[in-house]
Amino acid sequence: QVQLVESGGGLVQAGGSLRLSCTASGRTFSSYAMAWFRQAPGKEREFVAAINRSGTSTDYTDSLKGRFTISRDNAKNTGYLQMNSLKPEDTAVYYCAAVRATFGVLPVQYNYWGQGTQVTVSS
Numbered sequence: 217q218v219q220l221v222e223s224g225g226g227l228v229q230a231g232g233s234l235r236l237s238c239t240a241s242g243r244t245f246s247s248y249a250m251a252w253f254r255q256a257p258g259k260e261r262e263f264v265a266a267i268n269r270s271g272t273s274t275d276y277t278d279s280l281k282g283r284f285t286i287s288r289d290n291a292k293n294t295g296y297l298q299m300n301s302l303k304p305e306d307t308a309v310y311y312c313a314a315v316r317a318t319f320g321v322l323p324v325q326y327n328y329w330g331q332g333t334q335v336t337v338s339s
Contacts, residue, residue, distance in 0.1 A: 218242040225333030238295040238312030246290040249319035252297045254308035266319035302337045
């Protein structure tokens with residue numbers, strides 16, 4: 217199996233940027249598709265972005281296209297989420313997830329999760 221640890225969250229003003237990292241240990245990271253989800257207080261966990269094992273295919277939730285970019289560096293066993301032009305409504309706990317299969321947009325499609333990192337965007 218694979219263990220995931222997120223980092224890079226924090227407090228940022230609206231319009232700012234953050235880059236989240238998801239570092240994997242254990243089995244070969246390149247064998248896993250990965251994704252980012254987020255969960256705001258009182259809301260369900262929602263899909264943000266996903267990337268295939270080789271990094272050649274990505275998917276985003278429509279509302280975040282153009283502001284968020286998912287990427288990965290398999291040599292470093294790390295995935296990334298670059299977040300630009302942040303808005304207060306982006307405030308949430310961000311989770312990375314992995315699956316040894318084709319990526320999907322539903323949380324139940326992933327069987328490995330990190331502990332989450334808090335992102336807070338002030339207005």
